[in-house]
Amino acid sequence: MLDIAEELSRWAEQGRDFAVATVVAVDGSAPRVPGAALAVDTDGTAIGSVSGGCVEGAVYELCGQALKDGEAVLERFGYSDDDAFAVGLTCGGVIDILVVPVRAADPARRVLLTALTSAARGEAAALARIVSGPRELMNGALLVRDGGRYEGGFGAHPELDRTIAAEARAFLDAGRTGTLEIGALGSRCGAPLTVLIESSVPPPRMIVFGAIDFASALVRVGVFLGYRVTVCDARPVFATRARFPEAHEIVVDWPHRYLESTPVDARTVLCVLTHDAKFDVPLLRLALRLPVAYIGAMGSRHTHLARNERLRATGVTDLELTRLHSPIGLDLGARTPEETALSIAAEIIATRHGGTGLPLTGAHTPIHHDLPGTARARRIGSVA
Template sequence: MRHLVPRVLEWRAAGARCAVASVVAVRGSAPLRPGAALCVHSDGTALGSVSGGCVEGTVYDLAREVLASGQARLVSFGYSDDDAFAVGLMCGGEIDVLVQAVEDDTARVLAAAQPAVAARRPVVLARTLPEPGGPAVGAVAVWQDGHLGSTGSADLDLAVLADARPMLRRDDTAVRSYDLGARGGTRVLFEAWAPAPRLLVFGANAHAAAVSRIGAFLGYHVTVCDARATFTTPERFPDAHEVVVDWPHRYLAATETDHRTVVCVMTHDPKFDVPVLAEALGRPLAYVGALGSRRTQARRLQDLVEAGVSPDDVAKLHAPLGLDLGGSTPQETAVSFAAELIAVRSGRSGRPLSLLDGPIHLQGPLTGAPGAVC
């Protein structure tokens, strides 16, 4: 839901009401992961998605009903063997969806969390799941140096805060159950909103521009860096979030990275790519790739070894980057890179689905993936 929060707050600031439907849990094969959301304005405008289209119409109608009644709903959708055209997930999975109106208390919680999200700091949003005849949904937002909101129970608030803080280091969605004694059990939906992972593109050329565009499309925070100021301009890289003029290895040495960070070296010039690759391969990154011909790669491997990079670290390098799709243009190269990145990130083969058996959609969280849910 993180990507919808600015629009939700805009609608609320304008005096409009809206409802949010969020995927709470997925069982089996489903097109979107927990945390995906659909937001519905009181005028009928809809943003986002909870199922890639399978149950959007029904969830939209539920959101309109919740806006009218003010009562949150928790509903399940699954495949119907008796009627393939009935409301259900045609891919065979099941999803649970929370539908709630964004009332004043929830809007205040989201507004308090938004500055942390905008500053690329982690946030955890916790919402109680409604039970039949139970209280309204309570919401708590937690960030590194603060929190706001309440579940409606002081004891539950303490438990939620204790469980939310460790989740600031993750990018995940989970449901936890709490026993409140005389009040019975309560379930809480936690959404950990980690900052978008970084894609560092080194080199200011047409291939780098295409990679920066597809990286932004995939949900990465994209930085383009090159030492040549003439070519390294925002106008040439409109899809990048940052454009930096610096020597690549010097910039990377001073830059914070993590296990989700992706590095693409597009210069295929030894004086640029060997130093930055030596720096990158010594870090625990999600992916390190480099553009270049077979001859360039053979020379590059020798240069990296001579630069003191260990054989184990050299083996991490994806070069020439991308899958064997037969493309050659910058745009085709970017698609090839993106396909390999997704396959590496998810631990899949990159082979055609038509030649494989087994589930298409991943089960559980996708480690290192961008926060690409709505």
């Protein structure tokens, strides 16, 4: 539900009651990943999506029913061989969906609304809910925020709360969403539990070096894909808000000096569009030693080979050079700035999700790859 936090937090501010359906698990081919959500309020207004359309109608009805009876429910949807037009995933996959009412009288409402507010603000937060287990636990919720503190819980089970909070911290640190199984809780509950943990983390960064026309197009694509985009160039006449109105941040500085001082992480992508040795070499020498997700550099094949030699002369190893995507982008035959930006974005997406960049027509590879930010169910020991 945190993927639609901004809209849901507005509903909450308006005092609306609503029900949220969240994808818990996916098996086979399915259009949405764990954490994807659809919400319906008491007026019948719907936001979000759990399947790209094929089971939305049935999930909509489940949300309405949950609002009436106040009970959480777990439902499975899959492909129907008998009737391809029946409620199910015609793409052949199976998804489990948790539907939870969020009403004024519900004990967990405060925790859920705090989670939505944190996610809408771009703050790090992990929300844990019971997917399967004793019914009295399925309406509870536990929230872990940056720093490790947690609030909420699942009734009179402090050891369960501590165990789930510790797991949620690990999920949050990794930026993951997924499920885990916890062994029997002893005589109080008896049965094992399945827990969904949704992580919401600040948007990943895209840093574009070089304030050129191609950068302007890439900024627009980066913002569209959900990145927080920074443009950096040492030339103040080019690095201006007028040229890059969509950028979240514009920095006038030498690229390598800015990269030395700004925070990056394992989700950050660096796009070097300067193709000027005095900028590229010191910048890439530093970038290739940072734990970032993607490093791409623009230039012809001749420029690429000459740049590699200059980098080797500064001590960059061949192993470090294997991290460099150059010439930048996939071979789409791109010519315009917009087409080039699309080819760069396509390479970033393929790198992130393990895609091949090849046409799906005639291929035998999976259409939907497992995402680094999602986790399949795993089992941990029992809680006494």
